[in-house]
Amino acid sequence: MTASPDDLPGLLTACARHDRRAFEQLYRATSPKLFGVALRILKREDWAEEVLQEAYVSIWTHAGGYASGLSAPMTWMTSIVRNRCLDWLRRPRMEQSDPDGEIADATASDFEGPLALLERSSDASAIAACLKGLEPRQRQTIVLAFYEGLSHSELAAHLREPLGTVKTWVRRGLARLKGCLATAA
Amino acid sequence: MNLRRNPDLQDRLAAEYVLGTLRGPARLRFQRLMLEDAGLRGVVDAWQARLVPIAAAVAPVQPPKRVWENIRARTDGPAGKAARSGGLWDSLSFWRNLGLIASGATAALLASVVLFSPAAPRPAPAPQIVRVPADELPAAYVAVLTDPKSQKPVLAVSAARNSTQLIVKRLDAGIVVPEKSLELWALPPGKAPRSLGVVATQEKHAVNLKGAADAALGDATVLAISLEPPGGSPTGAPTGPVLYTGACVKIW
Numbered sequence: 172m173t174a175s176p177d178d179l180p181g182l183l184t185a186c187a188r189h190d191r192r193a194f195e196q197l198y199r200a201t202s203p204k205l206f207g208v209a210l211r212i213l214k215r216e217d218w219a220e221e222v223l224q225e226a227y228v229s230i231w232t233h234a235g236g237y238a239s240g241l242s243a244p245m246t247w248m249t250s251i252v253r254n255r256c257l258d259w260l261r262r263p264r265m266e267q268s269d270p271d272g273e274i275a276d277a278t279a280s281d282f283e284g285p286l287a288l289l290e291r292s293s294d295a296s297a298i299a300a301c302l303k304g305l306e307p308r309q310r311q312t313i314v315l316a317f318y319e320g321l322s323h324s325e326l327a328a329h330l331r332e333p334l335g336t337v338k339t340w341v342r343r344g345l346a347r348l349k350g351c352l353a354t355a356a
Numbered sequence: 357m358n359l360r361r362n363p364d365l366q367d368r369l370a371a372e373y374v375l376g377t378l379r380g381p382a383r384l385r386f387q388r389l390m391l392e393d394a395g396l397r398g399v400v401d402a403w404q405a406r407l408v409p410i411a412a413a414v415a416p417v418q419p420p421k422r423v424w425e426n427i428r429a430r431t432d433g434p435a436g437k438a439a440r441s442g443g444l445w446d447s448l449s450f451w452r453n454l455g456l457i458a459s460g461a462t463a464a465l466l467a468s469v470v471l472f473s474p475a476a477p478r479p480a481p482a483p484q485i486v487r488v489p490a491d492e493l494p495a496a497y498v499a500v501l502t503d504p505k506s507q508k509p510v511l512a513v514s515a516a517r518n519s520t521q522l523i524v525k526r527l528d529a530g531i532v533v534p535e536k537s538l539e540l541w542a543l544p545p546g547k548a549p550r551s552l553g554v555v556a557t558q559e560k561h562a563v564n565l566k567g568a569a570d571a572a573l574g575d576a577t578v579l580a581i582s583l584e585p586p587g588g589s590p591t592g593a594p595t596g597p598v599l600y601t602g603a604c605v606k607i608w
Contacts, residue, residue: 194431198424203416210417212376220423221505227427242401246408250374250461253408257376257383258597261583289413298409313375317410322379345371352406 179244186234194231201245202227205252212256212320222259226252256320301351309344312337359389359396366399374403381535381585388595390461400461495608497569499579501600503528510600511555513540513579515569517608521562522569524555531600532557539584541594542576542604554588555581576604 179200185193202223209219209226230248237247289299302310315321315329323341327334359366372378373386390397494516501511510528515521524540531538540563541549552572553563565572582589583596 191432195424195428198427202423203418204411204414206419206423207414207417208411211414218505220419223419223423224426224430225504228430231427231431242404245411246404249408249411250404253376253411257379261380261383261597289410295409295412298406299413302410314410316375316377317407318414320376323377326377341372341375341377342368345368345375349367349371349406 183230183234183237183244186231187237197230198227201248204245205248208249208252209256211318212253213259218259219256222252222255226255229255253320260320297352297355298348301348301355304351305344305347306340309340309347312340313344313348316341360393366396367403370396370399370403371407373400374407384583384585384596388591397461404461495606497573497604498607499602499604500527501579501581501602503531503600509602511581511602513602513604515565515573517570518568520565520568522552522565522572523560523562525560526555526558529559533583535586536596537584537586537588538581538599539588539594541580541582542573543578543580544575545577547575549580549594550576551589551592552579554584573604578602579604 177200179197182193182197182200186197205226206219206223209222210216213219213222226248229251237244242250289295289302302314305313312326312330315326321329323338324334326341327337330337359369369378369382369386373383378386390400496514496516499513500509501513502508503510508528510526510531512525512527514523514525522540526532538555540552540555542552543549550572552565555563578601580594580598580602581600582594582598584594585596589595
């Protein structure tokens with residue numbers, strides 16, 4: 172029996188049983204979102220393609236390790252892709268990501284855009300409301316770090332603020348998010 | 357700094373790990389602690405559940421067709437079988453033997469650090485590596501490690517059967533990482549990786565083995581390089597991501 176394309180936990184369970192059709196359905200259902208996530212962080216299509224390939228090979232191999240009670244399928248798969256992107260940025264290379272800064276320029280200014288989208292998403296309305304409740308600078312640093320994969324020092328350079336200040340915004344913003352989500356739950 | 361006794365610090369580091377602002381050596385150390393500490397993995401799971409839904413707002417982008425074709429080739433062909441039923445994955449089962457319970461964070465971590473060998477191992481350019489007359493090639497072990505991203509060879513490793521030295525030749529100058537060590541591992545199927553030592557920065561050098569190459573490499577099917585703190589893994593097992601792998605073959 173093959174799970175329906177909307178039933179991501181069912182598809183992952185089927186992948187753990189080596190069901191190749193389920194794997195293809197899972198890929199069709201989830202890859203555009205995960206490719207979008209990788210592109211935002213890596214800012215190069217060839218790297219994002221490579222990370223996506225590695226991530227799905229891992230998802231296929233580790234589907235048996237996915238525990239549905241512990242995390243939502245998209246949370247689990249998105250974490251795999253994001254971790255791989257961050258590891259990728261650490262790997263030795265000669266080339267630069269987005270050397271002319273075109274993608275960064277195009278995406279950096281629209282950080283309020285994703286938030287509006289987030290509010291309309293049923294899965295993410297709680298986090299959207301809590302992000303909205305943060306001070307603007309806390310929200311900006313957290314959203315930039317999450318979507319663009321920026322480190323503390325990259326955030327500081329991008330926002331032209333001292334490193335210590337940026338670290339404090341991130342730390343306080345995360346603490347406030349936790350408190351807000353606990354109340355919302 | 358004892359992380360286990362400091363829940364506030366655990367929580368802060370887990371949050372920054374999931375957000376992505378925990379970088380460099382701190383990120384590697386944190387990943388190692390996660391593998392050893394179920395409580396910490398629970399904290400990370402909770403932060404993933406909090407923050408990762410933010411990704412819902414990312415605009416979907418249809419990946420090119422070739423991405424699925426490559427994934428299918430890599431999970432269907434010899435590499436896919438190797439990944440599931442032998443080779444590198446089996447030899448990395450030590451991670452599961454650390455008493456890991458099922459955790460979203462652990463599974464995501466494992467899935468994100470384990471790389472697989474390329475689908476078709478490249479023929480080893482043995483005659484160039486072992487400098488002996490071509491008509492009397494000695495009984496030796498040879499491995500060519502490749503970067504799974506570019507599929508390009510980055511490191512050639514060879515040793516005569518009875519030698520106590522590995523000859524390591526760097527094929528790509530770009531692999532040296534400041535303030536990090538590249539550690540070489542022998543991966544025998546079904547067993548924990550064995551360290552063969554840290555690869556030096558010069559183009560060609562010898563690494564001293566504890567015994568003969570037959571003992572160090574006899575049961576290894578794959579060699580791998582992991583990214584480690586300066587001087588190599590402090591735990592005796594790989595702690596950083598696996599960067600390069602290659603089949604280890606006996607040429608006799």
